[in-house]
Amino acid sequence: MKKIIQLLAIFLSISNFSFGQDAGEICSQSKIKAFAQLNKISQVQYPGDSSIDVTYYKLNLSLTYGNPGNISGIVTIDAKATQNQLATFFLDIVNQLTVTSVKLNGITDLTFSQPSGSDQLRITLDRTYGIGEKFSVDISYQGTPGSGGFGSFIFSTHSGQPIMWTLSEPYGAKDWWPSKDTPGDKADSSDVWITAASNYVSVSNGKLISETDNGNGTKTYKWKNSYPIAGYLISLAMTNYSLYQNQFNYGGSSPMPVTHYVFPENLQQNISNLDNTVNMLQIFSQKFGPYPFLREKYGHAQFGWGGGMEHQTITSLVSFSEMLVVHELAHQWYGDKVTCKDWQNIWLNEGFASYCECIYREAKYGTADFKSYVDNFMSQAKSAAGTIYVQNINSINEIFNSAREYKKGAIVLHMLRGIVGDDNFFKIMQQYANEPGLAYNVATTEDFQRIAERVSGIDLNYFFQEWIHGENFPVYSVVWSYKQDVNENYKVSLKITQSVNSNPSFFTMPIQIAITTSKGLVNTTVINNAQVQSIDLIVDGIPSAIQVDPGNWILKTVMKTTYQENIDLYPTNYTLDQNYPNPFNSGTSIRFELPIDSYITLNIYDELGSFVTSLINEKKSKGIYEVRFDPNNYKLASGIYFYTLKAGNYSETKKMIILK
Secondary structure: OOOOOOOHHHHHOOOOOOOOOOHHHHHHHHHHHHHHHHOOHHHOOOOOOOOEEEEEEEEEEEEEOOOOOEEEEEEEEEEEEOOOOEEEEEEEOOOOOEEEEEEEOOOEEOEEEOOOOOOEEEEEEEEEEOOOOEEEEEEEEEEOOOOOOOOOEEEEEEOOEEEEEEOOOOOOHHHOOOEOOOOOOOEOEEEEEEEEEOOOEEEEOOEEEEEEEOOOOEEEEEEEEOOOEOHHHOOEEEEOOEEEEEEEOOOOOOOEEEEEEEOHHHHHHHHHHHHHHHHHHHHHHHHHOOOOOOOOOEEEEEOOOOOEEOOOOOEEEOOOOHHHHHHHHHOOOEOOOEEEOOHHHOHHHHHHHHHHHHHHHHHHHOHHHHHHHHHHHHHHHOOOOOOOOOOOOOOHHHHOOHHHHHHHHHHHHHHHHHHHOHHHHHHHHHHHHHOOOOOOEEEOHHHHHHHHHHHHOOOOHHHHHHHHOOOOOOEEEEEEEEEEOOOOOEEEEEEEEEOOOOOOOOOOEEEEEEEEEOOEEEEEEEEEOOOEEEEEEEEOOOEEEEEEOOOOOOOOEEEEEEEOOOOOOOOOOOEEOOOEOOOEOOOEEEEEEEOOOEEEEEEEEEOOOOEEEEEEEEEEOOEEEEEEEOHHHHOOOOEEEEEEEEEOOEEEEEEEEEOO
């Protein structure tokens, strides 16, 4: 969304900046740079006061441009108690903004304090409240917003004209208004009333209800949002905007306005880009379901940040390059309608919006362009370090990591699409965006997984565990051979080896294999679920070459694909039987046969391929063996597990299920 550059004045003098980075990179790097400069993380109070549930915000603000500028006004917050005997609660607001009064229901003065260094407003209620009881407070305050240089509230200029804008993600709402500064608590609706000098056009979320000239050199713009909204998505922007409008004909009773508030000096050269927004709305509405805020609007407010921010119904943009507009528009479904419940799950916002870039390219420019765009994302995703699930939300670099949360997050969706198929994938995307309880609410990875499994009918726990909570990607080496069998078909023997990884130790994935034969191309899919795995495939033409994952559906590296003539990669004279009973509770038996004296291992692995225990690790004589395995000895939970027998080049794996 946002890319900070060194000289804002120079940047703003360029009317149509051409980006060398993709939209996700712009988004990631600008957030990181901005908040690193502000040193915000040391002030984080997250995730807000859990003892209250905010249902409504009204910001009635007066803004004075200057250096420094000033903000004053009254913020009304409706909330309800989430615990019994609620007597006090806190809101997030920086200490440099001074609260002058707090009134209950606009009448009764309440006791409050702003402890030094806390960035909190602590309020004592008039009595104790029980779970579900509602109350409303009006908070009067004033001061200079807590954003120095580039940040969450900016006073600046463009072409010599004053401009003010906000950008609150992830922890910046408290810099300019008292709130519960967490994505996990959406208000049911909001109002933003802005009074400023009459030469400004003031823009915010939702519908413009009124524009009033106050007769004293100021104007008041009243904006009303009637949809649930996360605090960080509430915004304002104001300058001497020119308004350019389109309409989105979505099949309703009247078209939805598409409103663009643009610097006057930049309008004419951007009209064709602005017009393209309607086509983007059509593409995404077809793919994901109707645009989420049809009763209000979609639009843009140009600002001085080096990218864009997906403020609900009114994205803030520095310029109108195609993919930047696409990325921020996609957030209206994934990020605004369905919002990540916490910043640990930011990939549900950024990975989704990034893959929507790919989907848009596919719809507009075709398959070849789509594949090229995905290939570029894959290349960047390979540099990702750590888990997509953010381990440290006190680090902006961790939350907005471009390679990991944006690119690898996008490729997770691409790989899911490869597993479930196009029809199921787009059903998953639609149902996730429209799921009762998630639509216009917040979600976690587990919510998305649940919907993906329900739609596809596939157990995808292994997939989400290894790609969201695991690290890196598989590195494959493949040795293959073939020989003609008694039916005059050809048995292709594959030995797939994965390099050792830390978490998981290896990746379980369905892999497409393309075999070139004398009778044409044979495509098949194998389930690779072992570090070293041997697989036989039967074809009816003479094999000449194989290709691993020809459609490029997996984030991976194929180190080598080697043909080795006349080798038996999968000896048939070793046997490993299915355990019995299976499923089981207290114990099961594993039976196998050795054709010769062999040094063998018989190991147990969990669903992600992590080592559990070794049942045998020694030399055994030729013969038939039966080994007893009791999961209670290892305190194993219910689930899918694997056992692997290895002897020399021989390796075979079978699945077993523990039910308790």
